[in-house]
Amino acid sequence: MPTLMIQGCTSDAGKSTIAAALCRLLARRGLSVAPFKPQNMALNSAVTADGGEIGRAQAVQAAACRIAPHTDHNPVLLKPASDCTAQVIIQGQPIGHLNALDYHAYKRRAKTAVFDSWRRLAGSYRHVVVEGAGSPAEVNLRDNDIANMGFAEEADCPVWLVADIDRGGVFAHLTGTLACLSASEQARVKGFIINRFRGDIALLRSGIDWLEDKTGKPVLAVLPYLHGLDLAAEDALPQTRGHGEGFRIVVPALPRISNHTDFDPLRRLDRVDFRFVGPGEAPPAADLIILPGSKNTRADLDWLRERGWADAIARHLRYGGKVIGICGGYQMLGERIEDPDGQEGAPGASDGLGYLPVSTRLAPAKTLINVTGRLTLGGREARLAGYEIHHGVSLARGGHPVRLDDGRSDGAVSDDGQVFGCYLHGLFDTPDALDLVLDWAGCAARSPVSGADALEAAIDRLADALDTALDWETARRAGLCLD
Incomplete structure (x- = not known):
């Protein structure tokens, strides 16, 4: 079944939100779609309809798909308990606490759960939108990778790479990430999304032309900075500062x-x-x-x-x-x-x-x-x-x-x-x-509004922005199946 993976140049580049927006856009077209994140490290979690625990971002993406959250949406969840250990949750249930080295050895077993869950989703839904974790450029984590390119290579799915221009250095992020990938992984990246852009897009045009010429890959969308987007953060605390009144x-x-x-x-x-x-x-x-x-x-x-x-x-x-x-x-x-x-x-x-x-x-x-x-x-x-x-x-x-x-x-x-x-x-x-x-x-x-209504409004706002920004014909050629 058609599977598309969203990876990012950095943490918090916008993978979760882009995946949620794509899920809602496909659902709006009447297509059956499910979210998937092979491995997530987060302390924000949700309880699923089948009585397990997954990352909260995947519960949000399930809402974007208009389906109930399920443990198959996030088969491996790591919940840090200290700087060196995390509780490991496999298909919704905790199996214990492991340090980083022990988990690295455990990943071969975790991989089985990842692909079992993905195959079940692929057999039940027409589309699966996959979110990567961190960055595929983390070469120290390449061995037995199940979170980024290791999954994409075995699942044989196209990848879209997201970078956050608001951080600065967006062209270095994209070209540098590509440079850290193997030849087959580079070929798997079918296009870029530039996220959180402020200002006149005409001023970005020369940079986009340079990027496309240098890499041979299209920029699929330039998504604007959505001020006040009220969408649950995957893990990082929102940048909230009191206004001093009230x-x-x-x-x-x-x-x-x-x-x-x-x-x-x-x-x-x-x-x-x-x-x-x-x-x-x-x-x-x-x-x-x-x-x-x-x-x-x-x-x-x-x-x-x-x-x-x-x-x-x-x-x-x-x-x-x-x-x-x-x-x-x-x-x-x-x-x-x-x-x-x-x-x-x-x-x-x-x-x-x-x-x-x-x-x-x-x-x-x-x-x-x-x-x-x-x-x-x-x-x-x-x-x-x-x-x-x-x-x-x-x-x-x-x-x-x-x-x-x-x-x-x-x-x-x-x-x-x-x-x-x-x-x-x-x-x-x-x-x-x-x-x-x-x-x-x-x-x-x-x-002013229930949590469920606020979430729906945020998902729709995000989906509307991506719908406007996305070059749909180029996106089709880059692996987005709309059938």
Whole structure:
């Protein structure tokens, strides 16, 4: 079946967004299409319809295809737990933590999962749009490669190469990447996409002519810089800076922050000064502090304490502020976190911040589930929907703020009502639930749109831009099948 692969000269060149745009353009034509990323390294993930875990970018691309996310869309997911180790997830399920050298040896087995998943998709859909990882020019990773050209060569598919002109050096990126490839890999690259261009395209024409003459390959599209594009980032934190006015919400940018897309609905709010606070910044004054998810909860809790966040949270609460914890952040706000088997790092235990009557034990089995239910705060209720991804088993005393439709309860609230936490990612995606949280926190802002509607609008905006920019006839010759 027709398979087209999008590779990039660098990380964050635009592979994920270009792939999503192509998926939506093919779906608009009534063609059955599925996304695929052989190997992804990311801490933003999603729960699939078949009860597994994949990179969040592939869940977005599935939405662009108008299909449910499936574990075959991303058969290998690496979730970094430290600078040298990552949890390895194969076809949706964790198989353990490996360091870089051990994973390099494991890749032969991972390759089997990759091609099993790809063949199933190719047998079920007319088109498969594949996203590479990082850059194919990483020659040190060439051996047993399953993420870029190693996959493309074995699958025998054409490749489009994307470069980000906003970074500068776009022509060097494209020609330099080609120069690092073998002759057969160079031949597999059928064209270029220049992403995030600002200004008059006429000023770029001489550079495009030079590039096409030098490489013999066409520039298929020059995609404009889409200011304010509201599309979930694959992994990197969005470049958000508070504007200094309105209700202030701060989130510490933990070293192993996970699923920071939880906060996209908050970044959309008018009259809200939302910001991630990085490692070089002191904890600022705020109206609401939210502790996010973490892939290494105990280590990130140590990081918080080292950088003064424990004292800042205590001071914030004395002055009447509110605090929320999500997943790992919920565990941190409890009394104790035990990791006897070393699920996230060295075996051991840590005292939590002590604001919620919760004790947590990390277990080998991982909870992966999409859920719906009700959130209760301050005597009021709202419907919500979200997903759980965690190894923790938490025992909470007292009332629970979340009642799930499957009969379970989740989370805890402090006796004074200033702190609550739960495992639910996507807590703010449902407008009614977000508005209830904002009321509880003392914020007058209201959610303008649901997370699902905002995602659809962003995908359509991106697809419209690519539809306009793409030279369709040249794209056909470069491997884009429209039949």
